[in-house]
Amino acid sequence: RVVDTYESRLKWHMDHPKKGSEDMSECRTGAAYRAYRAGRPLIRRGIACGRGTSYDAEMVAGGMGLAFATRQACDTIHVVADNEAALKTILDPSMHSQQLVSVVACRNVREWLEKDARRRVEFHWCPSHEGLEWNERVDEDAKEAANLPLEKDECSLAHARHLLKVQLCADWREEYRTARGYAGWNFLRLRAFDPPSHISSPALKAFGHSRTAMARYCRAVLDHAPIGSF
Numbered sequence: 001r002v003v004d005t006y007e008s009r010l011k012w013h014m015d016h017p018k019k020g021s022e023d024m025s026e027c028r029t030g031a032a033y034r035a036y037r038a039g040r041p042l043i044r045r046g047i048a049c050g051r052g053t054s055y056d057a058e059m060v061a062g063g064m065g066l067a068f069a070t071r072q073a074c075d076t077i078h079v080v081a082d083n084e085a086a087l088k089t090i091l092d093p094s095m096h097s098q099q100l101v102s103v104v105a106c107r108n109v110r111e112w113l114e115k116d117a118r119r120r121v122e123f124h125w126c127p128s129h130e131g132l133e134w135n136e137r138v139d140e141d142a143k144e145a146a147n148l149p150l151e152k153d154e155c156s157l158a159h160a161r162h163l164l165k166v167q168l169c170a171d172w173r174e175e176y177r178t179a180r181g182y183a184g185w186n187f188l189r190l191r192a193f194d195p196p197s198h199i200s201s202p203a204l205k206a207f208g209h210s211r212t213a214m215a216r217y218c219r220a221v222l223d224h225a226p227i228g229s230f
Helices: 054-069 084-089 099-114 133-146 157-178 202-207 211-222
Strands: 010-013 028-037 040-051 076-081 120-125
Touching: 028 054, 028 133, 040 054, 040 133, 054 076, 054 084, 054 099, 054 133, 054 157, 076 084, 084 120, 202 211
Parallel strands: 010 120, 076 120
Antiparallel strands: 028 040
């Protein structure tokens, strides 16, 4: 892997406050990048990516940017983006939703690094929607690119998985709400714990600190009296 062969010549700057997962329900996405040399603009480009997530768009933009930068005569390439996941996986050729972009990016970076031992690539995270002029400009480029026509409808793997997850969760909650056999015929229904969640347990948050409290809660909900084997 290029990250192993040239580990000392690749650097990631990722220190920043962590945020929770953002909504990934975007449909039409666009990828855009701008290249500068010593503060002077060299090129700007944007393309439509079809139905996808912000990660997909950032990966495509990063791949395009690296393809352009590695054709230039310079010693250091700085890649700046506001998507940490894209920065971390742009040179990761293992299995993921934008693997092809990573494979091509690895090839371009490897060929560029092989030509001169002084060459370096540095990746920088920057905050989004914080008034950084050049970041806001590229964001506008991407929004404009999202509306460009496509020859055929395209949907990324990440977006397809997201749509499937949303539909499955909706079906699960509907079955829980309408199918008494599924939710339990005599189980205690507590409004505070509805609707159910597949990623967190309100019951554990409320009673998980105590074995006794959790046991009493389970007995109440499951209609089990605290006698005999119960």
